[in-house]
Amino acid sequence: MTANSTVGLIGLGTMGAALALNIAENGFRISVFNRTTSVVDEFVSTAGELAEQIVPTRSLTEFVASLQRPRTIILMVPAGPVVDAQIEALRGYLDAGDLVIDAGNANYHDTNRRMEEAAQAPYSFLGVGVSGGEDGARHGPSIMVGGQQDDWLRVAPMLKSISAKYEDESCADYMGAGGAGHFVKMVHNGIEYADMQMIAEGYSLMSHGMSLPLEQIAAAFDEWNKGPLSSYLIEISGQIAHSRDRHTGAPILDVILDRAGQKGTGRWTAIEAQHLGVAVPVIEAAVCARNLSAGIDNRAAGAAAFGELPDAGGASTDLTLAELEQALIAGKILCYAQGFDMLAAASSQFDWDLPMDRIAKVWRNGCIIRSDMLNEMAQALADKNAPLLIFSEPFTEMLRKAEPALRKTVQCAIAAGIAVPALSAGLSWFDTIRTRRSSANVIQAQRDFFGAHGFERTDAIDDPHGPWSSNS
Numbered sequence: 148m149t150a151n152s153t154v155g156l157i158g159l160g161t162m163g164a165a166l167a168l169n170i171a172e173n174g175f176r177i178s179v180f181n182r183t184t185s186v187v188d189e190f191v192s193t194a195g196e197l198a199e200q201i202v203p204t205r206s207l208t209e210f211v212a213s214l215q216r217p218r219t220i221i222l223m224v225p226a227g228p229v230v231d232a233q234i235e236a237l238r239g240y241l242d243a244g245d246l247v248i249d250a251g252n253a254n255y256h257d258t259n260r261r262m263e264e265a266a267q268a269p270y271s272f273l274g275v276g277v278s279g280g281e282d283g284a285r286h287g288p289s290i291m292v293g294g295q296q297d298d299w300l301r302v303a304p305m306l307k308s309i310s311a312k313y314e315d316e317s318c319a320d321y322m323g324a325g326g327a328g329h330f331v332k333m334v335h336n337g338i339e340y341a342d343m344q345m346i347a348e349g350y351s352l353m354s355h356g357m358s359l360p361l362e363q364i365a366a367a368f369d370e371w372n373k374g375p376l377s378s379y380l381i382e383i384s385g386q387i388a389h390s391r392d393r394h395t396g397a398p399i400l401d402v403i404l405d406r407a408g409q410k411g412t413g414r415w416t417a418i419e420a421q422h423l424g425v426a427v428p429v430i431e432a433a434v435c436a437r438n439l440s441a442g443i444d445n446r447a448a449g450a451a452a453f454g455e456l457p458d459a460g461g462a463s464t465d466l467t468l469a470e471l472e473q474a475l476i477a478g479k480i481l482c483y484a485q486g487f488d489m490l491a492a493a494s495s496q497f498d499w500d501l502p503m504d505r506i507a508k509v510w511r512n513g514c515i516i517r518s519d520m521l522n523e524m525a526q527a528l529a530d531k532n533a534p535l536l537i538f539s540e541p542f543t544e545m546l547r548k549a550e551p552a553l554r555k556t557v558q559c560a561i562a563a564g565i566a567v568p569a570l571s572a573g574l575s576w577f578d579t580i581r582t583r584r585s586s587a588n589v590i591q592a593q594r595d596f597f598g599a600h601g602f603e604r605t606d607a608i609d610d611p612h613g614p615w616s617s618n619s
Contacts, residue, residue, distance in 0.1 A: 152178040152202050154305065155214045156221045157233060158251075159190050163223030165284035166250070166277070166309070171200035173308045178202040180210040207236060217244030219302060226253045234261065241270040246298055250275045254415060255293075255326030255333060262294060262325050271298045274325075276332025278514035279311065287311035289514035290319035291335075291506070293328030311513025313522070318513045322506070323499035330419075330493055331506055334486050337416025337430040339380075339515045340409075341482040344433035344569040346384050349475050352556065356464040356563050357471075361398050365389040367468050375476050375545070378518030407437040416489070423492045429482040432572040456564030464559035473552035474570060480546055481573035483524060484536040503528040537580070550577070 155178040156167045163181075167190070170177045177200065181187050184205045191203045204210040211218065218241070224233050230249055237247065247270055249258065258274035265272035272294060279288035290310045292299050299321040310319035322328045353359045353367060368385030372378070390399040413434045420427040439446075450456075487503055494501035507525035510516055527539035537546055557574050560567040579585065591602040592613055601611035 149213070151215065152176045152213050153215060154178075154219045154221060155180065155210055156223060157181070157210070158223035159186050160223065160225075161281050162251075162277070162284045164190055165281050166221070166223060166288075167201065168194060168197055169285050169287070169309045170305070171197040173305075174200070175305055175308075176200050176202065178204055178210055178213040180204045180207065207240060211237070211240040216242070217246065218242075219246045219248065219305075221248045221250050223250055226251045227257070230257070230261075234264075238268070238270075241268070243269040245270040246273065246301065247271070248273045248275055248302070249329075250277050252276075252332070252336075252410065252412060253326075253329050255330040258293065258326035258329045271295060273298050273302070274327075274329045275306075276328045276335070278332060278335055278510075278516075280515065283311065283513050283515075287318070287513050289335075289509050289512065289517070291328040291331040291509060292319070292321050293323060293326050293330070295324070296321060311517075313508070313511040316508065318509045318511060320502070320505050320509050323494070323501055325497070325499070327497070327499045327501060330497075330499075331490065331501065333412050333415050333419070334490055335510060335514060335516060336412035337420075337427065337433075337489075338482060338486045340413035340416075340433040340437070341429045341486075341569055342378075342380050342479065342516055344436050345429075345475055345478045345482070345573075346380055348560075348565075348567040348570050349471055350384070350388070351565055352464070352466060352471060352560060352567070353468075356559060356565050357466055357468075361388055361400065367471075370468075371472050371475070374472070375520060376472065376479070376518075378520070379515060380518075404443075405440060406443055407440045409434075409437050413437070419493075420489050423489065423496060425485075425489045425492045426576060427485040427489055428572040428576050429478070429485055429569050432568040436566075436568050464563055466556060466559050470552040470555060473549040474556035477546055477549035477553040477577075478570050478573045479518075479520065480537060480542050480549075481577055482569075483520075484542075485576065487524075487528065487536050535580075537577075546577075553577075 153175045154170060156163060157180050159167065159179060159181040167177055167179050179187060179190065179201060187203045187205060191198050191201055194201055202213050204213055220237065222230060222233055224230055230251060230253065234247060253274060261272050274293045276291035277284065277288045287310055290306050306319045307317035310317050312318065322331045350364060353364045365385050365388035368381055368388055372381045372385060387399065391397065392399050392402045395402060413430065417427065417431045417434050490501050490503060490506065493499065504525045507521050507528055511521045523541060524536065527536060527542060530539055533539040536542055553570065553574055557567060557571045594600040595602050595613050596615050599612065599616055
């Protein structure tokens with residue numbers, strides 16, 4: 148076989164197939180391989196005119212032989228052991244200078260390990276976070292790259308070409324060494340969990356607290372998408388609220404079981420935040436909300452034992468749509484501030500020098516959390532002197548304006564028995580941030596009382612223990 152393909156891709160699942168077509172459409176000749184070879188034939192048969200840019204292969208030997216040297220191979224296989232097995236299968240075919248790219252949803256710890264293994268092998272390795280779902284992969288995703296900068300520069304023209312664009316600027320960029328790309332993608336997904344949860348809480352307040360018909364809820368989402376909340380998630384929430392089930396004709400939201408799925412990336416974000424000692428309570432609340440949604444039997448038992456909340460038709464609030472919009476604006480700002488704070492902590496801990504403003508730019512289009520607000524965030528994050536996003540304009544002023552509505556929204560929800568875990572977690576974090584002297588002095592006293600852990604003092608006296616201590 149003639150070695151004339153610029154790049155090869157292994158794994159023709161939903162995302163892999165879409166990304167392969169994107170690569171072909173952007174003028175790069177691509178070889179494809181899938182363990183189930185019938186998938187290769189089916190893929191090429193449905194590629195249309197792009198089939199001319201695609202080289203189907205039915206064995207690893209044939210696949211590797213079809214690639215120009217040094218070879219570039221993209222893996223789009225399930226995260227975890229499958230990636231390791233695929234790398235092991237390729238190992239005997241790889242030569243010095245070859246580059247393996249894991250573009251799946253990998254845990255950054257696995258990516259770090261694979262980087263270390265590659266350092267002892269002839270080939271190089273990149274961990275690339277790709278966001279945007281099937282549509283993004285096909286027409287332009289957000290791409291976050293981690294690894295050696297020379298390897299990034301080698302594939303940057305292709306990755307920038309296939310990525311989403313924001314005002315002609317590519318949404319693909321280098322994040323840093325090791326697993327930095329997959330770490331940034333993980334935090335993106337954590338923010339995605341939180342954004343989705345807050346929107347769902349807004350829906351719940353409109354439906355149960357304000358007793359709005361679904362048509363009016365859909366219209367509210369549509370209207371909000373014209374303002375500061377303009378984003379992919381608000382846009383599709385409006386489309387969802389407008390939609391009806393093809394089988395029954397009922398509103399689609401009325402026939403969808405209220406049990407949220409998850410693939411684990413939001414959970415990873417919450418876990419890693421704890422390891423870093425960073426507070427991301429909005430993301431943690433969103434993960435917990437998904438876990439609670441899975442306990443349908445427990446929720447049914449709770450409703451039977453204590454009375455169902457919210458009582459459909461019985462709960463009422465005096466919230467307005469304008470106030471709820473402002474509450475969601477505040478929640479979004481607080482959530483993103485926490486996410487970028489986590490990225491800053493990781494950058495310092497792992498010596499990555501993560502480019503905060505460029506991360507926001509990469510997220511402006513192509514990914515699930517894309518929104519107009521991210522352009523302003525990119526500008527604000529260019530100011531290295533602000534320790535948190537909420538201390539940069541225009542977000543400081545936006546938060547001052549929106550905070551009363553967020554507080555009222557949470558108060559009304561609590562009074563009506565409507566769970567708003569993400570919005571209330573955001574408000575609690577904000578209230579803590581603006582508390583000059585917190586109640587942690589009590590905790591420090593307790594720790595010293597039962598464990599002689601000591602404490603810092605507010606004065607110059609050199610005595611780290613309380614009067615209860617044997618050391619006093």
